[in-house]
Structure formats: C-alpha cells, structure tokens
Amino acid sequence: MELKERLETFKEELTLINKPEIREFVEACIEVSPDYVFEDCPSSSSGKYHPVDELSGDGTVLHTKRVFALAYELSRGFDCEYNRDEICAAALLHDMTKQGLVKSGNTVKDHPQIMAKLVADVYKEKFQDKLNRESALKIYYAIFYHYGPWSSTEIRKSLREYTPEELCVYISDYIASKRFVHVDHKRGGV
Numbered sequence: 427m428e429l430k431e432r433l434e435t436f437k438e439e440l441t442l443i444n445k446p447e448i449r450e451f452v453e454a455c456i457e458v459s460p461d462y463v464f465e466d467c468p469s470s471s472s473g474k475y476h477p478v479d480e481l482s483g484d485g486t487v488l489h490t491k492r493v494f495a496l497a498y499e500l501s502r503g504f505d506c507e508y509n510r511d512e513i514c515a516a517a518l519l520h521d522m523t524k525q526g527l528v529k530s531g532n533t534v535k536d537h538p539q540i541m542a543k544l545v546a547d548v549y550k551e552k553f554q555d556k557l558n559r560e561s562a563l564k565i566y567y568a569i570f571y572h573y574g575p576w577s578s579t580e581i582r583k584s585l586r587e588y589t590p591e592e593l594c595v596y597i598s599d600y601i602a603s604k605r606f607v608h609v610d611h612k613r614g615g616v
Contacts, residue, residue, distance in 0.1 A: 427464040429457050435464065435487060439494045439518055447557045448511045451565075452518055455548050459522035462529035463487070469521070469603070471532040476603045486524050489602060491611035493517045496598035506590035512561050516568030516595045519545060535578060542570035568595040 433440065433453055443449040469485035470476040476489060497517035501510040523541040526534040534540065549562045567589065571577065574585060574596045588596065 427461060429453075432456050432459075432464055436491075436518060439491065439514070442494075442498060443511045443514050445511045445561075447553075448515050448561060448565075451548065451553050451557050451562070452515045454552055455519050455522070455545055458544060458548060459519075460525075460527055460529065462525065463522050467524055467529070469524070471525070476605075478605070486521050488611070490518060490521055492602035493520065493595070493598045495611040496602055497594055500594045500598055501591075504590045504594050506594060509564055509591050512564040513568060513591050513594050515565045516572070516591070517598055519565070520569050520572045520595060520599060535573075535576075538570055538573050538577070539581065542566050545569060564589070564591050568592045572596050572599050574600065 433456065436456070440449055440452065443452060463486055466483040467486040468476075468481045468483065469489035470481060476485065479485075479488065494514060494517045497513050498510065501507045501513045506513065519541060521537065521541070523537045523544060524533055525531065526537065526540060527544075545562075545566050549557065549566075553562065568591050570581075571583065571588060571592045572595050575582065577583075585593065585596070
C-alpha cells in the first residue's frame with residue numbers, strides 16, 4: 427500500500443496530533459511499517475483476545491483506531507493531557523509490527539520492542555534535529571511497555587512504575603481489546 431493510502435487510513439487520528447513535528451514523525455514511522463498491517467492483519471491471531479470485528483484482515487487497523495480514541499480521552503483523565511500528542515503517537519504506532527517486521531501469521535510476543543526499535547531508528551535517521559528527544563522517548567517507552575504484565579519477564583516492570591503516558595497507552599490497549607466494551611473510534615467515545 428502506498429504511503430498516501432496509509433496516511434489516509436489514519437487521517438482523522440493524525441489531524442488530532444497538534445504538534446507538526448510529532449505528526450510528521452508518526453507519518454515517517456507509518457511509512458516504514460510493514461505492508462501486511464495495512465493489507466491483512468487481524469488484531470488477534472488466535473481469536474481469543476480481541477472483539478470479533480477485529481479478527482478480519484483490517485483488524486489491527488480497527489484496533490489501533492480504538493486504542494487511539496481511548497488514549498486521546500484517557501490522557502485527560504490521567505492528568506497527562508500536556509503529553510497527549512506523544513500518547514496518541516504511541517497509540518497509533520503500538521501494533522504496527524504485530525506479527526514482526528515480516529508477516530508471521532501470528533502475534534509476535536516482542537512486537538512492542540520491535541516497534542519501539544523501529545521508532546528509535548526513524549528518530550535517529552531523520553528526526554534528531556526535528557523532534558525533541560524527550561517527546562521521542564515518551565513515544566518509544568509507551569510503545570515498548572504497552573504489553574503490560576504480558577511483557578517478557580526480562581523487560582517487564584510493575585505497573586506502579588509506569589509513567590502516566592505508558593499507563594495511558596497500556597490501559598487504552600487493554601480496554602480496546604475487550605469484547606464487552608464498544609469504542610466508537612469515529613467520535614472518540616466509549
């Protein structure tokens with residue numbers, strides 16, 4: 427899928443990121459994300475952990491929109507609205523390597539760390555002079571830790587140690603994956 431189509435997929439979400447340098451950074455990360463996410467990537471390969479409507483080929487895109495909507499709203503509730511753009515950036519990018527850098531057909535357990543590395547690479551290659559390092563680190567770590575207690579033991583940390591931004595992305599991802607919760611991603615409501 428061409429970059430223009432990828433960006434069109436998340437047009438509404440991208441317009442809610444106010445800082446142009448963060449929006450451009452997210453767009454650059456979307457550009458280098460694997461094609462399969464936009465072509466055929468259910469949000470759950472087993473079918474156990476996400477709503478039924480996310481089990482189709484566009485499931486990860488739909489899930490991402492829901493996580494974004496929740497993160498946008500929760501940033502205010504967690505009193506970290508001043509970092510909303512970083513939170514929303516992380517929410518938009520968190521599952522872009524759901525099945526790894528190359529489509530595996532299954533969710534890869536370390537996909538948060540794979541995506542965080544991709545984000546770090548884009549920052550180092552193109553954005554060191556454009557994006558504040560602290561903003562980049564907030565995005566990086568919110569992606570890196572979005573798996574919460576399901577992270578591998580060698581990188582797991584207690585939820586009590588999460589920053590508000592990391593917690594916001596983790597909780598948004600957790601809630602959006604529940605079958606009993608409906609998130610209207612078009613209006614940002616629950």
